[in-house]
Amino acid sequence: MARDSDRLYRDIARNFPNGAVLLFDRELRITLAEGQGLAAAGFTRTDLEGKTVHEVLPPLSVALLEPAYRAALEGRPSTLEAPYRDRLYSIQFTPVLDEEGAIAGGMVVAQDVTPQKRAERVRVAFSELGMRLSAARTPEGAARIIVQAAQDLIGWDSCSVDLYLPERGTVQAILSMDSFDGPPVDVPHAYLEGPPGGMTLKVLQHGAQLILREGAPPRAAEGLIPFGSDRPSASLMFVPVRHGERVAGILSIQSYTPNAYTRGDLATLQALADHCGGALERLRVEEALRESQAQLARTEAFSLVMAAHLGLDGRWLKVPPTLCRFLGYSEQELLALRERDVSHPDDVENDLRQQIRLAQNEARSYDLEKRYLRRDGTAAWTYLNCSIVQDTAGRPLYFLAYLRDITDRKSLEDQLRQAQKMEAVGQLAGGIAHDFNNLLTAIIGNAEMLLAEMGSLDPRRMDVSEINRAAHRAATLTRQLLAFSRKQVLQPRIVSLNEIVADLSAMLRRIIGEDIELRLDLDADLGQVLADAGQLEQVITNLAVNARDAMPQGGTLTLRTANVAAEDVPAGDPEAPPLLGPLVVVSVADTGTGMDERTQARLFEPFFTTKELGRGTGLGLATVYGIVRQSGGHIRVRTQLHQGSTFSVYLPRVEGAAGGESEIGADADAAPGTETVLVVEDEEAVRALARRVLASRGYRVLEAGSAADALTLAAEAREPIDLLLTDVVMPGMGGPALAERLARGRPGL
Structure with a gap:
């Protein structure tokens, strides 16, 4: 009987995904060890069975877990979380009774919960990150917040953040740090500003990069940034920090440990960079504005302010050479014109109103920002200070105008506003299109299912066909919105x-x-x-x-x-x-x-x-x-x-030859399926449609509304799961991370 019981335990435990099941006796000797997660923890059955807990676990783990083992032998079940190697496990301890009902030993069920904890940690970190970034005042301040978040979420031995300056076609180093086998410290930049090259250029052109290697070639071969250590980095990740439609910078974290990072880590780092891109770009533009204003203030006292005389009828009476060069006219040409002839039409009325107030002695002077039109038709912004000159009797003679070119400053301000507007519109358009696309998927799918079930003479067929056509037209609009917001899925x-x-x-x-x-x-x-x-x-x-x-x-x-x-x-x-x-x-x-x-x-x-x-x-x-x-x-x-x-x-x-067209297609007469498909989709209508379509083709369908539900369902399912069909973006854990997690526990998936 005991042998049958052990066999039953072993059969059940053998397929336990992402963890392990252990049985132990009253001497804490392991009598059974099974589960698909044993290998991930670095064990085999023979490493554990027949040995005591003290013989197989390190002293720190024994100190943490032995009280729970003892409690199970006293009839008190318990659950705790404990780290082992680089994973986190949720461990349940329960007593095991013999045929007489006495406690013969205990059972340990250890479940790897690292992905769930990591997803929760990412969610919390991102929610706090926005508030911390809003308090940053410089790009370097934002960079320190970003790399600290990367340290908390993933970990690194060295890191760097560069700004990308598209107007100059260069990258600018703003932060480099290295641990030197101790707390991270700032290290001198390998460069201050220069053209992108090597890995930086590759990231700008092709996106995120993950490099894992045992022995590193000289850094110069790939243009990698030396962070102050002679040790070659073994694991490296580079991601673009994106703000809407542009690259605002490049974030890199590196480890001296081989295979320290995974594709999941790269996705997490890219999500972090995207989350921070708007703040980094905003601070870059704001700092550029501050530098421009400071430069203007420094040179103002030494620069030639353009001083001109204007007649009461608005004609130029006296113009300096600097104003002629600024507007692109000769002195004779400008003296033959009125000020309004070279003013932007939208600014004429306000300027004229202020001049009338001066002429009527209602004001001593006025200041405004206004646009002039150069000879080539382009607009130039100026800061204008204008006063009136009177004779000894108080009669107005002419206007005295001081002008200063502020075109560059206005351009930076416009750039900041445009960046904010396009980012906001892109996020709004992408969000609406994504949600609306889910609704349209359900509408189109159900309409096509109805059409397939209707006969050609069914009186409702015309109405359903019109619903289908209208939904397809709406889907075209959502694809255009997704394309604008850069959320359309491309197949390059x-x-x-x-x-x-x-x-x-x-x-x-x-x-x-x-x-x-x-x-x-x-x-x-x-x-x-x-x-x-x-x-x-x-x-x-x-x-x-x-x-x-x-x-x-x-x-x-x-x-x-x-x-x-x-x-x-x-x-x-x-x-x-x-x-x-x-x-x-x-x-x-x-x-x-x-x-x-x-x-x-x-x-x-x-x-x-x-x-x-x-x-x-x-x-x-x-x-x-x-x-x-x-x-x-x-x-x-x-x-x-x-x-x-x-x-x-x-x-x-x-480089390379053009590729041929993919020949993947749907065969309407394909043989019905018999496999089990796990469908994971957080939108209920889309999930129901997928279930209906797959079931109609003979597949057995398991469905989950989230990655967490899918993991639970897969852990409890006794039959094999042949195929995973999952949404890519979901709350908590996304589709790629879910697929990676399930594939580890179910190699046949």
Whole structure:
């Protein structure tokens, strides 16, 4: 009987996932050790069975656990959490009775709860991180908060944080620390500011990097930052610190221990970096503003303030050479003009009102920030101080104006506001689209299930088909919103832009109409790019449609490709991602109406459109913007009113041959399944749809509303689980971490 009992215990315990089951006698000798988590803890059955707890556990573990073993032998069950190696276990101790009901020994059930605890620790850390970052006043202060959070969540021996400065195309070291086998201390930067290279360049171009190695080559081979120690790092993680559509910096943590980090750790570090990107970018711009203002204050006393005389009729009476150079006119040209002739139309009224107050002796002087229009049509901001000069009788003679150029400061302020606005709009659009997409998945899936069950003559079929079509149209809008917010799932592969353009040309000719000529100018030696071919087709199509609408009277649409170097690309938006290394450009040029400055300023905002009501959603260019940025590229626009527009998309050039199309497809007549599928989805409607579809094909379905529920379900399931179908982003633990956790306990999954 005892032998049968032991066999039963062993059969049950053998499949215990992510932990182990032990039986022990009254001498604390282990009589049975089973479970799929034994190997993860560094044990085999033979290491444990027949030995006492004192023989197999280190002294510290014995001191912590022996009271619980003894309590079980006295009939008192207990549960505690204890660390072992680098894992955390929840351990239950219960008494085991013999056939007469006496306590013969005890049972230990140890469950690895490291992922759950880590997820909870991440959640708590992130909730506290936002408040701590809001109190930071400098990028270095934010960097210290970020690396401390990385230390708490993952751990490191050395770390660094760099700022990326897109307007200069450089990276700036702001914090480097090393433990030196003791508490972390600051170490001198390997550089203060310079062009990105090595691993920094790789992260800017391709995203997060995880490096695990036994023996490190010299650091110079990969451009790694020396943190003050001669020891080579064995485990390294580099992630971009992203703020909306741009890279704000690079975070790196390193360990001298081999295999110290996992892909799960890399995902955690990237989530941490993304959580902090907005604060780091805000502080960077604020510090740049402070530096600009301080520089202005330092040089103000020594700089030439532009002093000019204005007649009471507003004509220039006396102008200094500095003002002539500032506005781009000769002295004779400027003296022939009135001030309002070179003022921005929106600023004329306020300036004139203030001058009238001076002339009527209602004020002694006034100060304002106003815009002047240079000869080339660009606007220049000035700080204007104006007073009136009177004769001895108190009659006004002329205005005395002191002007100072503040264009750079206003540009920085606009950059900060635009960064905040685009980030807020992107987060809002992405959040709405993600939630709405879950609802549409349920609507479309159930509609298609109904259509499959209906006969061709069913009177309800037309109504259900219309529901399905409308839901698909709505899904297209959500995909565009996800593309703008950079949350669309891309499937990048090496592709040829020439092939994409050539394949699209026939369709584009039908779209643009017969009154527009389509010209192709393709570089025969064009390099390849790493991108999602379908998304690039959408980019080119959207730009072509936009060009068509700008040529209502017909014209020429030119698609051009070329290889270019980053240094040959004209300077553009400081919010742009890095333009580094060899590039490939595809441009869409039209001979249409062009755009004014106001339209250009809002060009990529979602829902902004200049088309009449009903002729556009305002998402076409916003979608282009999101896809290009998510693909690691940048879009530049060159346009002039009544002279057409050119949109140029720059993407990093890669080596290798273009890949073929994936041949994965659904077979409507596939044989029904018999396997067990675990479906994990926090949206109930989507989960119910997945269950219904899989069950209709013969699969046995287990379902869970969260990763925690899925782990519990898998631990309790006695039958094998053949397939995991999970949502990627869920509260607590995400899909990839869940898959990794379940695969360890169920090798056949």
